[in-house]
Amino acid sequence: MQEYLDFLQANQWLTIAWLVIFGTLVFTSIKAGLSAIKKITHQQATLLMNRENAVVIDVRGESDFKQGHILGSKLLPLSKFKNNDLASIEKHKDSPIIVVCNSGMTSSQACQMLQKLGFSNLHNLQGGLTEWRSANLPLTKK
Secondary structure (H helix, E strand, O other): OHHHHHHHHHOHHHHHHHHHHHHHHHHHHHHHHHOOOEEEOHHHHHHHHHHHOOEEEEOOOHHHHHHOEOOOOEEOOHHHHHOOOOHHHHHHOOOOEEEEOOOOHHHHHHHHHHHHOOOOOEEEEOOHHHHHHHOOOOOEOO
């Protein structure tokens, strides 16, 4: 035990860095677990769409949307979120909503904005359309 204490005293910066990383990991894990926004996989998304008629909102740009999107998804770029131009989805406040982008990062921001506006049943597609494509799931260009 004394060897550990000697190591910690000799390597204070390393110890501090380790504690900060560990604390950050614990904080983000707890925050994700308590969040009302659920991260879901592509399998869970298809189940939500098929069983609960989830609304899929694509927050990418219009050109990306035209190159391929999930069947039945609605284009609602992140710029409309920032301008509070969400009239097209107001009626879905209590419906399951799956928010999609290319990688899952932009859609996470959109989910947080929707949550602040009173949307309650939010899901962020983990890995975004990149993961969707890698699983060979269908996309449409219509």
